[in-house]
Amino acid sequence: MTTDAKSVLLLHAGGTLGMLPGPDGRWAPSPGALARAVAEMPELHDAEMPQVTVVELDPLLDSAEMRPSDWRRIAETIRDRLGGHAGCVVVHGTDTLAYTASALSFLLEELDRPVIVTGSQIPLVRARTDARENLVAALQLATDPRLAEVATYLHGDLLRGNRATKVSATGFGAFASPNLPPLAEVGADLVWNRELLLPKGSGALRCAPLSSVPVVALRLFPGIDGTVVRRVLDRPVRGLVLETYGTGNGPGRDRDLIAALSEATERGVVVTAVTQCLRGGVDMERYASAGPLLDAGVLPGGDMTAEAALTKLLVLCSRHDDPGRVRAGMTADLRGERTVAAARAFGPA
Numbered sequence: 001m002t003t004d005a006k007s008v009l010l011l012h013a014g015g016t017l018g019m020l021p022g023p024d025g026r027w028a029p030s031p032g033a034l035a036r037a038v039a040e041m042p043e044l045h046d047a048e049m050p051q052v053t054v055v056e057l058d059p060l061l062d063s064a065e066m067r068p069s070d071w072r073r074i075a076e077t078i079r080d081r082l083g084g085h086a087g088c089v090v091v092h093g094t095d096t097l098a099y100t101a102s103a104l105s106f107l108l109e110e111l112d113r114p115v116i117v118t119g120s121q122i123p124l125v126r127a128r129t130d131a132r133e134n135l136v137a138a139l140q141l142a143t144d145p146r147l148a149e150v151a152t153y154l155h156g157d158l159l160r161g162n163r164a165t166k167v168s169a170t171g172f173g174a175f176a177s178p179n180l181p182p183l184a185e186v187g188a189d190l191v192w193n194r195e196l197l198l199p200k201g202s203g204a205l206r207c208a209p210l211s212s213v214p215v216v217a218l219r220l221f222p223g224i225d226g227t228v229v230r231r232v233l234d235r236p237v238r239g240l241v242l243e244t245y246g247t248g249n250g251p252g253r254d255r256d257l258i259a260a261l262s263e264a265t266e267r268g269v270v271v272t273a274v275t276q277c278l279r280g281g282v283d284m285e286r287y288a289s290a291g292p293l294l295d296a297g298v299l300p301g302g303d304m305t306a307e308a309a310l311t312k313l314l315v316l317c318s319r320h321d322d323p324g325r326v327r328a329g330m331t332a333d334l335r336g337e338r339t340v341a342a343a344r345a346f347g348p349a
């Protein structure tokens with residue numbers, strides 16, 4: 001792929017950043033609004049800034065409306081349009097931004113330049129907005145040749161995309177990366193954590209397949225029983241991200257619930273445990289309450305976020321019919337989404 005060091009692809013997928021108030025006063029995506037606002041932003045015409053090519057997806061979406069087919073649309077647009085640009089900024093709603101960033105990290109293969117997903121809590125057209133800073137910094141970061149992975153940028157933090165999770169509904173610092181430090185911190189200085197950056201791909205950018213495979217997520221709660229688990233895991237479901245307590249614990253003494261999990265894993269459903277906690281990961285060797293889950297074929301998901309685990313499961317199930325291949329992929333570190341050393345400390349991966 002060729003590169004113009006001073007040019008960035010700005011892919012508008014939707015979200016608050018480019019929204020305008022609708023007839024009922026509620027913010028909604030508005031075609032053309034971002035391109036118009038960008039053309040009028042003096043900051044973007046500064047000599048320090050790259051040239052920007054705006055590509056708008058149709059339809060623009062509030063990210064609460066996004067589906068996996070939208071992740072595929074975004075990934076394919078990046079594959080088709082990134083050539084000639086130093087990098088890409090995806091403008092996206094914050095609600096499901098962590099899912100899209102995770103999905104892109106698994107979908108885009110052989111990436112050799114930055115793809116930065118950003119958004120804001122207040123639209124760009126409002127005076128007291130966080131959108132300007134997020135957009136300007138993301139566009140600058142997208143020209144940095146050190147970065148060759150999918151990242152998120154909001155409010156000073158450049159985070160690995162598949163490590164980010166939304167932690168505030170209204171705060172400008174809406175995202176955290178609880179189990180990996182930021183790739184870079186943007187203040188008066190730009191401070192990189194270079195040792196964290198993923199190696200560059202070859203640049204022969206490809207998109208992994210993504211089909212509408214039925215995978216689901218289930219959060220354990222006190223009182224959940226085998227009937228609920230059987231319903232959730234009913235055919236044709238092929239994969240489950242099980243949000244367990246603490247270090248991977250669950251109601252291990254509930255025989256019917258454990259039997260429901262065993263029946264599913266025996267017929268090839270891939271079940272991966274992540275933790276409901278914001279920090280840390282799964283160690284299913286620690287408590288007796290986790291043992292029966294492990295014996296039922298539940299895989300320890302290490303310190304992956306629920307968003308990373310779900311999107312990874314979907315991408316792996318789209319690629320492989322064989323549950324063994326999917327299980328192997330879920331326990332491997334594919335794009336820096338799980339801490340290998342920590343996964344060992346947390347339990348067998």
Ligand code: ASP
Binds near residue numbers: 017061064
């Ligand atoms: N509902 C909006 C969205 O996710 C919220 C935002 O962008 O911050 O599209």
